Amino acid sequence: MSTGNGSGRGAAGNGHGARLRLKLRIWRQAGPDEPGGFLDVDAHDIPEDCSFLEMLDIVNERLIDDDIEPITFAHDCREGICGTCGVMINGRPHGPESATATCQLHMRKFRDGDEIVIEPFRAASFPVVKDLMVDRRAFDRIIESGGYISAPTGTAPDANEIPVPKDVADFAMDAAACIGCGACVAACPNSAAQLFTAAKLGHLNVLPQGQPERWRRAEAMVETMESFFGSCTNHGECTEACPKEISLDFIAVLNRDYLKAKVKNRRLASQT
Amino acid sequence: MTVLDARVPEGPIADKWDNHKFSVKLVNPANKRRFKILVVGTGLAGASAAASLAELGYKVEAFTFHDSPRRAHSIAAQGGINAAKNYRNDGDSVYRLFYDTVKGGDYRSREANVYRLSQVSLNIIDQCAAQGVPFAREYGGLLANRSFGGAQVSRTFYARGQTGQQLLLGAYQAMASQIAAGGVTLHNRADVLDIVVKDGEAVGIVTRDLLTGEVRAHSGHAVVLATGGYGNVYYLSTNAMNCNVTAAWRAHRRGATFANPCYTQIHPTCIPASDEFQSKLTLMSESLRNDGRIWVPRNMDDARAAADIGDADRYYFLEEKYPAFGNLVPRDVASRNAKTVVDQGLGVGPLRNGVYLDFADVIARDGEQVVREKYGNLFDMYERITGENPYRSPMRIYPATHYTMGGLWVDYNLMTNVPGLYALGECNFSDHGANRLGASALMQGLADGYFVLPYTIGDYLAPKLAEAPVPTDDPAFAAAVAEVDDRTRGWLAKRGTRSVDHYHRELGKIVWEYCGMARNRTGLEKALSEIPALREEFRANVKVLGSADSTNQSLEQVNRVDDFMEMAELKVRDALHREESCGGHFREEHQTPEGEALRDDENFAYVAAWDWQGPDRPQELVKEPLTFENVKPTQRSYK
Ligand SMILES: Cc1cc2nc3c(=O)[nH]c(=O)nc-3n(C[C@H](O)[C@H](O)[C@H](O)COP(=O)(O)OP(=O)(O)OC[C@H]3O[C@@H](n4cnc5c(N)ncnc54)[C@H](O)[C@@H]3O)c2cc1C
Ligand code: SF4
Ligand code: FES
Numbered sequence: 087m088s089t090g091n092g093s094g095r096g097a098a099g100n101g102h103g104a105r106l107r108l109k110l111r112i113w114r115q116a117g118p119d120e121p122g123g124f125l126d127v128d129a130h131d132i133p134e135d136c137s138f139l140e141m142l143d144i145v146n147e148r149l150i151d152d153d154i155e156p157i158t159f160a161h162d163c164r165e166g167i168c169g170t171c172g173v174m175i176n177g178r179p180h181g182p183e184s185a186t187a188t189c190q191l192h193m194r195k196f197r198d199g200d201e202i203v204i205e206p207f208r209a210a211s212f213p214v215v216k217d218l219m220v221d222r223r224a225f226d227r228i229i230e231s232g233g234y235i236s237a238p239t240g241t242a243p244d245a246n247e248i249p250v251p252k253d254v255a256d257f258a259m260d261a262a263a264c265i266g267c268g269a270c271v272a273a274c275p276n277s278a279a280q281l282f283t284a285a286k287l288g289h290l291n292v293l294p295q296g297q298p299e300r301w302r303r304a305e306a307m308v309e310t311m312e313s314f315f316g317s318c319t320n321h322g323e324c325t326e327a328c329p330k331e332i333s334l335d336f337i338a339v340l341n342r343d344y345l346k347a348k349v350k351n352r353r354l355a356s357q358t
Numbered sequence: 359m360t361v362l363d364a365r366v367p368e369g370p371i372a373d374k375w376d377n378h379k380f381s382v383k384l385v386n387p388a389n390k391r392r393f394k395i396l397v398v399g400t401g402l403a404g405a406s407a408a409a410s411l412a413e414l415g416y417k418v419e420a421f422t423f424h425d426s427p428r429r430a431h432s433i434a435a436q437g438g439i440n441a442a443k444n445y446r447n448d449g450d451s452v453y454r455l456f457y458d459t460v461k462g463g464d465y466r467s468r469e470a471n472v473y474r475l476s477q478v479s480l481n482i483i484d485q486c487a488a489q490g491v492p493f494a495r496e497y498g499g500l501l502a503n504r505s506f507g508g509a510q511v512s513r514t515f516y517a518r519g520q521t522g523q524q525l526l527l528g529a530y531q532a533m534a535s536q537i538a539a540g541g542v543t544l545h546n547r548a549d550v551l552d553i554v555v556k557d558g559e560a561v562g563i564v565t566r567d568l569l570t571g572e573v574r575a576h577s578g579h580a581v582v583l584a585t586g587g588y589g590n591v592y593y594l595s596t597n598a599m600n601c602n603v604t605a606a607w608r609a610h611r612r613g614a615t616f617a618n619p620c621y622t623q624i625h626p627t628c629i630p631a632s633d634e635f636q637s638k639l640t641l642m643s644e645s646l647r648n649d650g651r652i653w654v655p656r657n658m659d660d661a662r663a664a665a666d667i668g669d670a671d672r673y674y675f676l677e678e679k680y681p682a683f684g685n686l687v688p689r690d691v692a693s694r695n696a697k698t699v700v701d702q703g704l705g706v707g708p709l710r711n712g713v714y715l716d717f718a719d720v721i722a723r724d725g726e727q728v729v730r731e732k733y734g735n736l737f738d739m740y741e742r743i744t745g746e747n748p749y750r751s752p753m754r755i756y757p758a759t760h761y762t763m764g765g766l767w768v769d770y771n772l773m774t775n776v777p778g779l780y781a782l783g784e785c786n787f788s789d790h791g792a793n794r795l796g797a798s799a800l801m802q803g804l805a806d807g808y809f810v811l812p813y814t815i816g817d818y819l820a821p822k823l824a825e826a827p828v829p830t831d832d833p834a835f836a837a838a839v840a841e842v843d844d845r846t847r848g849w850l851a852k853r854g855t856r857s858v859d860h861y862h863r864e865l866g867k868i869v870w871e872y873c874g875m876a877r878n879r880t881g882l883e884k885a886l887s888e889i890p891a892l893r894e895e896f897r898a899n900v901k902v903l904g905s906a907d908s909t910n911q912s913l914e915q916v917n918r919v920d921d922f923m924e925m926a927e928l929k930v931r932d933a934l935h936r937e938e939s940c941g942g943h944f945r946e947e948h949q950t951p952e953g954e955a956l957r958d959d960e961n962f963a964y965v966a967a968w969d970w971q972g973p974d975r976p977q978e979l980v981k982e983p984l985t986f987e988n989v990k991p992t993q994r995s996y997k
Contacts, residue, residue, distance in 0.1 A: 103708065117908055135745070136635045143637055143859070150857045150912075155903045158911055160425070162598040164638050165739070167523055168429045183742075190742050215569060216909040223546070226426050230538040234531035235490045239410040239808045242481070242488035246445065249499030259492040259518060262527065266428055295490045 106132045106193060109201040110145065112157055118213050118221075124203075125157075134194040138181065139164060139171060141193055142204075158217040166190040166329060169265030172272070173218045174205040179269035179327040187267060187329040207272035211279075211314045222268045224314040225282060232306035233286040235295050248294055261288035263330045270324035270332070276316035280337050281324040283311045288336035291343055301347040301354075308344045360615060360969045362982045365769045366470040371456075371988050375474045378770065379813055383820035390415030393819050394827055396563055396578040397421070398550045398605055400533065401430030402526055402800060403783025404584030406807025409532035412541030414812055419576060420533065420542055423549045423568060423600065423914070427530045431586055431598040432803065435522025436643045436736075438506055438514035439486075439800040441479035446503050450511040452476045457989055458509065459798060462688065463763075463791020464941035464957060465991040466618070468965070468984060470770060471788045478809040479801050483515055485808055489528040493517050507644050507796025508686040514797045519643055519735050525800055529807070545576075551842045551917060553581060553609045553779065556834040560612075560779035561827065564835075564842045568914060571907040573843045575835040577827040579819055580778045582811065583609060584803075587762035587784035589622065591922045591929065592874070593866025595759035596628055596641040602918035603925050606766050606785045614774040615967035615980055617787035618764035619925065620933035623794055623942045624875050625760030626692035629743055629753075630712035639758040640743055642715070643736055644796050647685045647692070649729070650715040650753070652676050654704040664706075664714055664752050675699055675713075683996045690793050690942050690955070691996060693757035697875045698953075700756070712754035721749065757875060761799060763790045763942065764932075767967040767982070771814035772806060775967075778818060782806035787965065792941025847906045849916045854899035858912050861896040862919045865926055868892065873930050878946040882934040889930065893923040928968055928977060935979065938962045950993070959991050 108129045115122030132141050139161050146156035162170040166187040173188055175181035181191045196202065204218065212220040250258075264285035271279050287307055290296040296303070318337065325334050367378040385393065393416050397408045400422040408420040424430060442455040456476040460467060487493060487501070493515050494502040506514035517524040536542040545565065552564040554575065562577035588603035589595040610616045627642045655662075656673045675695055677684045685692075696713050705711050721729050726749055730737070737748045744754070766774050766781035768788055773780050783803040790798065828834065868888050872881035896919070904910040939948040939955035940962070948956045963984045968977035 133633055133635055135632045137637075137743075140635045140637050144635055147857055147859065150901060150903060153903065156912060158909055162424070162429055162600050163431070163434045164599060165434060165640050167520070168431075168433045168598060170425070170429050186742060190739070192742065192745065194745050219909065222425060226428075226534065226546075229531060230534040234535045235488070236535060237485065237488035237532070238413040239406075239485060239532075239812065240481070242484035245443070245483045245487035245493075246500045248487065250495055251499050252495045252497050255492050255495040255499075258490070259524075262492050262517075262524060263520065265433075265523075266426065289492065290490050293490050293492070295488055 104134045106134055106196060106198045108132055108196065111201065111203045112218070113205040114157065114217050115214050117216055122214070132193055134192070136193050137164065137189060138175070138191040138193065139189050158215070158219050160219045161189055164189040167265060169267040172207055172267045172269055174207060174272065176203050179207060179272040180329055185329055185331050187265070207268055209268070209271045209277035211277065212268060212271065220268070222266070225266055225268065225279070227314065228279065228283055228307055228310050229286065231310035232299070232303040233290065235290055236299060237295070250294060254292055258289045258293050261285045261332065261336050264332050265330055267329060269327040269329060271315065273323040273327035274316070275321055275323065276319060278318040279311050279315040280318040280340065281328060281332055283307055284336035284340035285332045287343060288339045291339065300343065301350045304340070304343040304347040305351055308340065359978070360775055360980050362615065362767060362775055362967055362980055363769065364468060364982055365771060366468070367770065371469060371473045374470050375477055382814060382817040385816045385820050385823070387415055389823055391417055392823065393417065394419065394578040395580050395582060395815070396576055397582045397584065398563060399430070399584035399586065399783070399785070400424070400427035400530070401432040401584060401586055401783060402522070402529055402803035403807045404582070405430070405526065405529035405533045406804050407582055407584060407782055407811050408542050409529060409536050410808050410812045411815070412536035412539070418536070418542045419545065419578065421545045421548045421550055421563070421565060423547060425546055427533060427544070427546070428527060430526060431601050432526045432800070433523045434598060435800055436519045436641065437645055438504065438516035438521045438797040439482070439525060440506070440513050440795070440797040441483045441515060441801065442476055442513060443480060443483060445501060446512045448511045450513050452480070454511065455479060455513065459789070459795055460791070460986070460989040461994065462793055462795040464793050464955070464994060465791065465959065465963065465986060465989070466940050466984065467789055467791030469986060469988055474810065475789050475802055475805050478805045481809055482801060482804045486525060486528050486804070489532060491517060491524045491528045504645070508683060508688055509795070522800060525804065529804070549914060550605045551608065551846070552838045553605070553612050554834055554838045555612045555776060556828055556832065559777045562830065562835060564838045566842065566846060569909055571905070571910070573839055573846070575830040575839050577830050577835065579822055579825070579827055580780065580815060582780040582782060583766065583785055584782040584807065585785045587765070588922070588925060589759045589762050591865070591926050592759040592870050593863050594631060594636060594639050594870070596625060596639050599638055602921065604918050604921045606781070607921040607925050609766060609774065609776070609779060611970050612776065613970060614776045614779055615767040615969050616764070616928065617767040617965050617967040618792070618932065619929040619968070620873065620936060620943050621763035621792050621941065622759055623689060623761040623763060624693040624757040626689055626696060626757050627715060627755045628758035629740065630707055630709065630756040632709070640739070641758070641760065642740060642753065642755060644689070646715060646733060646736060649720040649732070650685065650717050651719060652685050652696070652713055652715055654699050654706060654713050658703045664716065665718070673699070673704065680996050687996045688793065689796070690944070693875055694944060696757055707754045712756045714752035715755045716752035717748060718752070761794055763787065763792060763794055767965065771817060772811055773814070773818065780811060780815065782811060792943055846913060846917065849900065849902040849913060850906060852898070852900055852902065854901040856899055857901055858916045858919055861892065861900060862915070862922070864892055865889070865919070865923060869926050869929070873933050876944045876946055877933050879934065882930050885930045886927065886934070889923065889927045896920070896923060931976065932966055932968065936962060936966065955994070957991070957993070
């Protein structure tokens with residue numbers, strides 16, 4: 087299929103308007119401690135121009151018509167930035183398209199007749215809330231433990247008093263692009279949260295503003311992470327699944343800073 | 359009858375804020391921990407307020423319906439944040455940003471508030487840079503700027519196309535550090551469904567836990583709402599799906615006047631809707647108008663592909679009508695002109711509901727690589743959504759609801775007319791008049807939260823030092839809790855036939871059709887008969903399945919849609935009463951011979967604040983007159 091359509095006004099275009107019939111297997115689970123199982127849905131007449139979540143909207147409208155409670159799934163911005171959405175689609179977090187969150191995945195990536203298995207992100211630290219929705223609060227705990235630069239309101243010097251080399255700012259921004267969706271954890275055979283944690287550490291620890299708390303931050307965040315999540319054995323599945331393509335390089339930064347931090351913090355502690 | 363006192367300080371405009379900061383009452387540092395402040399909403403405005411108040415020593419409880427504060431809708435802002443830093447040496451100043459904002463708002467904002475906003479814009483950038491917000495930088499390491507939304511100076515700071523995300527993460531992290539320090543207690547997945555008012559003062563809120571359904575009262579010395587805008591009254595908008603008016607609307611029903619609900623901003627560059635299933639519209643950053651050219655084929659029946667249509671057959675309607683500003687006219691002007699050509703039958707795309715935004719010229723001039731560096735992520739996003747490659751063929755765009763200038767009325771201290779109840783960020787009406795300039799919402803949210811409320815709230819709290827918060831077993835709380843519980847459970851008993859979304863969509867169609875980009879008396883009156891009818895049907899026939907004691911997204915949504923149903927009616931009435939055109943409010947009856955908005959300063963230079971009179975009587979109009987001592991109102995002209 088050519089993506090350059092230039093199709094002018096008419097509806098003729100490049101296949102806009104095609105409809106799909108899909109065999110859906112959707113995970114249903116009434117609550118955190120309830121047993122779960124699959125619901126089979128024959129989803130006919132699905133417009134290929136709709137997004138994956140709009141496909142679920144359509145399915146839900148039909149379920150409601152049949153007096154069946156609609157499927158619970160998390161979503162909000164529907165433009166790939168809030169990090170609220172995220173399900174396993176045929177075993178892959180956020181589905182088949184790389185660098186794409188579930189809400190940005192469109193049905194034209196599927197074919198008529200496809201079977202699609204839809205499940206919640208699976209990880210011990212992300213308990214299922216209901217159906218496809220999980221609880222990712224453990225991520226917030228990691229941030230609270232040190233994922234910030236202490237700069238109480240009103241204390242800041244003029245913004246241009248702290249120059250930041252452009253490549254450093256760009257590197258920090260590459261890391262800061264993380265949307266906190268949790269796909270990295272869901273993709274990891276060990277349910278490790280290294281990529282998420284490294285993204286925040288990578289962002290803050292390379293900036294000049296982040297230096298005063300650098301070692302304290304590294305130690306606190308890594309240890310909080312380890313208290314919730316599994317350990318990283320360098321599979322690299324996380325970065326494959328990540329909708330923002332956060333690089334494994336940041337995990338290297340995390341490992342380096344953590345090791346150094348252990349030494350430095352011990353030294354500092356022994357001085358006091 | 360409610361009387362509104364804006365409490366604008368005396369003195370020359372440039373001294374008002376300093377004078378005011380000196381004259382407001384202070385709470386001594388050791389006493390701050392004796393005050394509990396409830397902050398509802400943890401977007402830019404709420405998170406910055408919660409963090410700053412806790413740093414001062416106040417005890418803060420923060421509430422969000424999201425699972426994490428980082429998900430607030432502020433995260434989606436792309437383009438940037440304004441500040442009068444004048445780092446580019448191009449003639450910017452606090453006064454110029456003030457002037458541009460008052461003019462851009464079409465002379466319907468309060469001068470004193472706008473001036474203060476412009477003053478504190480300087481501190482915001484300092485604050486955010488210190489937090490590590492990765493703003494774009496020049497090679498020398500200093501901050502980069504761009505010109506945004508037609509501004510004549512480069513005063514916009516940005517972090518790639520993710521400025522809102524980075525600013526929100528900065529505020530969220532500041533709040534996270536206060537959570538760790540014990541200054542902020544966070545209640546996530548807590549849906550605020552009522553505001554509790556006792557003896558005329560705000561004393562607390564009622565929440566429903568979105569996981570367990572538990573309805574609970576919370577009390578504090580003051581309540582701060584930072585709950586965002588009401589753009590989703592249109593159903594389709596660029597807002598996140600869960601944005602809603604509920605907290606502000608419930609405050610309105612408890613006595614807070616709601617100001618200028620008819621002012622809505624329609625953003626010109628969004629991806630057009632593609633079908634009934636469409637759940638939201640996606641914004642394509644305004645920065646694209648710096649390089650893209652907007653056109654439609656001159657001939658209604660021209661079925662050729664865009665590239666095959668020669669220049670003579672293209673109608674570059676903005677460039678032709680506004681040679682000086684061209685494609686960079688303000689948002690309202692760009693939007694209205696797109697509507698005009700589409701209404702004339704000149705629209706493009708399968709549903710003929712868009713206009714072209716064409717990059718062929720800039721690609722030819724600068725090369726694809728340069729364009730990719732500037733806009734790569736936006737082009738990718740467009741392709742993901744539409745399946746079309748904008749490097750090869752033009753984007754199709756159409757205006758969509760984006761921002762709401764109206765909101766809860768607040769005085770200079772950001773307090774509503776209900777003592778102890780504050781409103782910050784998009785949910786107040788304060789700074790943008792009838793039209794907001796690009797990159798100014800982020801500025802306002804952070805100004806309110808970091809630099810205004812922390813100073814002004816002491817004025818209300820200081821005299822209350824000896825008072826404990828009203829206990830939650832007070833009858834005022836018990837009644838509010840019971841009301842929320844009954845209302846929520848009531849939906850399950852309806853056993854109607856149509857879904858919540860169905861009614862929301864129907865409401866959106868009416869509001870968009872008659873109270874969208876252009877309004878007229880006939881249409882507005884039609885809406886005023888259709889909305890109550892739809893509301894009645896909705897209340898009798900909506901179908902909500904499941905239980906009230908566990909996660910139930912339809913139940914979350916039904917309360918919100920119910921509030922939109924009431925709010926929509928007020929919005930239309932406000933639009934009907936305002937017999938003039940200004941900014942985002944375009945009444946077809948009031949236009950210049952060239953088709954531009956025609957203000958009526960003699961009769962409408964006021965804030966229209968609506969006062970709740972009970973469920974069975976229409977709100978009463980209370981006016982706050984606007985005076986312009988510094989910026990002389992002129993007819994906006996972009997020719
Ligand atoms: C796509 C898009 C792009 C934009 N780009 C720009 C830009 O480039 N520059 C710019 O200046 N502006 C931009 N804006 C506007 C700007 O993003 C918003 O106006 C601003 O972020 C609003 O911030 P806020 O803190 O007021 O509200 P929000 O960020 O919407 O936060 C609202 C908070 O309130 C909570 N909440 C709401 N109701 C309840 C309730 N009942 N109970 C509990 N919690 C509740 C939510 O959970 C959330 O935490 C853009 C807007 C959109 C839609
Ligand atoms: S690192 Fe990627 S996958 Fe993990 S939370 Fe961040 S954005 Fe999601
Ligand atoms: S819904 Fe926000 S990232 Fe998908």
